[in-house]
Amino acid sequence: MFGGVLKKQILYLTILGIILKSNIAMGAGPYLRIDQVNSSQFPKVKAYVTVADGQHKAVTTLSKDDFKMLEDGTPGGKKINVEGFQFKDEGVSIVVVMSANGILKGKPLNDEKRAVVNFISKLNAKNKIAVLAFGDHVKTISGFTADSEKRKDKISKLKVMGSTVVLYDAVWQAKILLKEDLNLPLRRAVIIISDGRDTGSKITFSEVIKEAKTHNIPIYTIGYSLLGTKDLRNLEKMSKATGGLYLKAKKSTMISGILQKMLSQIEKNYIIEFKAAKIEPDDSLHQLTIKTKYKGKTISDTKNFIATVVPISKWVVLLIVMGIIIVLILIGWFVLRQRRIEDIEILGAPSTRVRCDKCGRWMKKDWDECIFCKYFHDT
Numbered sequence: 113m114f115g116g117v118l119k120k121q122i123l124y125l126t127i128l129g130i131i132l133k134s135n136i137a138m139g140a141g142p143y144l145r146i147d148q149v150n151s152s153q154f155p156k157v158k159a160y161v162t163v164a165d166g167q168h169k170a171v172t173t174l175s176k177d178d179f180k181m182l183e184d185g186t187p188g189g190k191k192i193n194v195e196g197f198q199f200k201d202e203g204v205s206i207v208v209v210m211s212a213n214g215i216l217k218g219k220p221l222n223d224e225k226r227a228v229v230n231f232i233s234k235l236n237a238k239n240k241i242a243v244l245a246f247g248d249h250v251k252t253i254s255g256f257t258a259d260s261e262k263r264k265d266k267i268s269k270l271k272v273m274g275s276t277v278v279l280y281d282a283v284w285q286a287k288i289l290l291k292e293d294l295n296l297p298l299r300r301a302v303i304i305i306s307d308g309r310d311t312g313s314k315i316t317f318s319e320v321i322k323e324a325k326t327h328n329i330p331i332y333t334i335g336y337s338l339l340g341t342k343d344l345r346n347l348e349k350m351s352k353a354t355g356g357l358y359l360k361a362k363k364s365t366m367i368s369g370i371l372q373k374m375l376s377q378i379e380k381n382y383i384i385e386f387k388a389a390k391i392e393p394d395d396s397l398h399q400l401t402i403k404t405k406y407k408g409k410t411i412s413d414t415k416n417f418i419a420t421v422v423p424i425s426k427w428v429v430l431l432i433v434m435g436i437i438i439v440l441i442l443i444g445w446f447v448l449r450q451r452r453i454e455d456i457e458i459l460g461a462p463s464t465r466v467r468c469d470k471c472g473r474w475m476k477k478d479w480d481e482c483i484f485c486k487y488f489h490d491t
Contacts, residue, residue: 141166142406146415147330147355147381148299149400154420155388160197160299161402162381163411168359168373170380171406172196179384182401188390197381203238203297204378205256207286209304210267213247214275215338220364221272224305224336227368229264234375240296242289246282247273248312256293279306280313283320283331283350290329301356301378303332305367308343317346321353325416330356332374334367355415393421 142165150158161179163171174194181189197204208228212221228243235241243253243263253270254263286302302324310317324331331354333347344360351358357377359370384402391398398419403412465474471485481488 142171142409142411144402144404144406144411144413145355145357146400146402146413147301147378148328149415149417150298150328151417151420153422154393154418155391157386157388157400157417159384159400159402159415160381161384161413162357162377163404163406164377165406168357168377170377172380174382174404174406178404179382180403181384181386182399182403183388183390184399185401186390188388189386190389192384192386194385195383197383198379200383201238202299202383203236203240204299204301205240205242205290205293205296206235206300206378207242207244207289207302209282209286209302209306210243210245210253210270211247211277211279211304211306211336212245212251212270212273213277213309214272215307217272220336220338221270223364224367225267225270227371228305229267230368231371231375232260232264232267234372236379238297239379242286243267244282244286244289245270245273246278248276248278249273250278250282250285252285252289255289256296276312277309278313279304279308279310279346280315280317280320284315284323287320287323287327287329291327300327300329301332302329303334303371303374304347304350305334305336306347307337307339308335308346309339310346317350321350324350324354328417330354332356332378333358334361334370334374335359336361336364336367355413388419391419393419395419395421 142163145162145164146159147162148160163174165171176192176194179192179194180187181192183189208231210224210228216224232241232243240256241263242256242258243266245251245253251273253266283302283304290296290300290302331350333351333356335341335344335347335358337344348358350356357374359373361367361370396419397416399414400417401412401414403410405411464476466477467473468475468482468485468487469489470487471482473482473484475482475484479489
């Protein structure tokens with residue numbers, strides 16, 4: 113009897129192990145992620161949405177009818193238009209933040225540098241990229257306007273930068289780069305390669321998250337660590353809080369493939385444009401939820417956005433003022449013309465008229481009293 117129970121337990125554990133292995137191999141399942149929401153022209157809203165399978169491969173076969181929108185939990189969205197990002201003449205601004213702390217000296221840092229150079233080589237020409245590195249300080253490897261070949265050369269020459277790690281300061285600097293240049297594409301992203309440690313930043317984790325949310329910038333993170341997995345949670349939290357993606361690299365040679373996977377998601381997501389139907393502009397936070405179905409499974413995501421009160425352009429104000437002036441001139445002209453017609457009808461030919469001494473209107477020479485102001489003229 114005891115042997116039978118033991119056999120059943122062993123069989124159960126074997127089956128459980130097979131299931132767990134299967135789940136690990138299949139990944140976490142398909143998902144939808146709202147990367148970014150642009151509501152600067154509210155009630156027009158533009159959402160950048162990623163749909164991916166369990167292996168984080170972008171799903172590009174969905175159409176307008178496959179998406180449903182909720183505004184603060186209520187079905188909404190009018191004049192919905194859905195297009196693939198790759199088919200739009202629109203780029204993305206990316207800041208890659210590289211870890212260069214002392215522990216990566218040798219092969220790990222060399223693999224990271226090769227991965228970033230390869231990533232830059234695969235970028236579409238309409239995209240803009242800047243590169244930062246950090247160790248005990250933050251260093252700008254190249255800005256958005258740098259020559260591509262010079263940028264690659266600088267990355268290849270990057271050396272370790274001390275043992276202290278200022279991850280949060282580096283992310284903060286990435287946000288500054290994205291905010292400073294107003295000529296960059298409006299869609300923006302930060303990609304971080306790190307082990308999640310921070311041992312010397314002036315900026316805190318919460319400040320980084322708040323800044324990213326305020327400026328609607330998703331943070332993609334690649335976790336690679338030689339010191340265990342504990343601090344990798346910081347990267348995962350960062351991505352989850354800002355609408356980015358976290359992926360773990362078990363080996364430094366995996367960084368390149370993960371960067372390409374992230375690039376594929378960025379370049380192959382959906383642009384969903386619609387007019388808000390349930391929310392009025394009030395400069396307050398609201399929730400946008402987008403749902404779809406993939407292989408029979410409903411997947412969704414929710415992201416906050418501001419229902420911006422769009423200020424009237426100074427040119428629009430000028431046109432309105434000019435329009436009012438033109439209308440007043442036309443009204444004045446019409447009144448004077450009408451008065452002239454009336455004068456002719458009442459007074460006849462100009463040779464038979466004189467002007468009233470009081471109101472200045474024309475009157476007949478033989479009138480003793482002006483019919484317009486009732487002034488009595490001495491004759």
